[in-house]
Amino acid sequence: MNDLRTCCQQAINDGKAVRGWCSACYQRWKRAGRPAEGPPPPMSREDARQLAIASVRANAAARREDYRELRSWGEPRDQAAARIGVTWRTAGRYERVLRERVTA
Structure with missing residues (x-):
C-alpha cells in the first residue's frame, strides 16, 4: 500500500x-x-538552541569539577589542565571561579 x-x-x-x-x-x-x-x-529552533546551551554549560561545569578534584589531590595546574583537556588559560579561569566560590 x-x-x-x-x-x-x-x-x-x-x-x-x-x-x-x-x-x-x-x-x-x-x-x-x-x-x-x-x-x-x-523541536523548535529556540528549544534546540536552549538545549545546546544547557549541554555546553553542563559540560563546562563537569570539567570545572574534575579540575577542582585534580587540584585537591595536589596535581599541578598544567598537568590538571592537560588531563581534562583544557588550555592552561582555561585552567586559570577555573582557578578564579573556584576561588570565588570559596570566598563567597
Missing part, C-alpha cells in the same frame, strides 16, 4: 508514491517510545 509520505507535520509529494517517514521523523518517533499517533513534531 503506497501513501503520501507525511513528515514533520507536512505532506511531501515529490511525484513519487512512498511509504513511511523520513529518517528524522522515524528517529523522533522511536525516541518518543513509538506512540501510535506517530512522531512528535520537530
Whole structure:
C-alpha cells in the first residue's frame, strides 16, 4: 500500500508514491517510545538552541569539577589542565571561579 509520505507535520509529494517517514521523523518517533499517533513534531529552533546551551554549560561545569578534584589531590595546574583537556588559560579561569566560590 503506497501513501503520501507525511513528515514533520507536512505532506511531501515529490511525484513519487512512498511509504513511511523520513529518517528524522522515524528517529523522533522511536525516541518518543513509538506512540501510535506517530512522531512528535520537530523541536523548535529556540528549544534546540536552549538545549545546546544547557549541554555546553553542563559540560563546562563537569570539567570545572574534575579540575577542582585534580587540584585537591595536589596535581599541578598544567598537568590538571592537560588531563581534562583544557588550555592552561582555561585552567586559570577555573582557578578564579573556584576561588570565588570559596570566598563567597
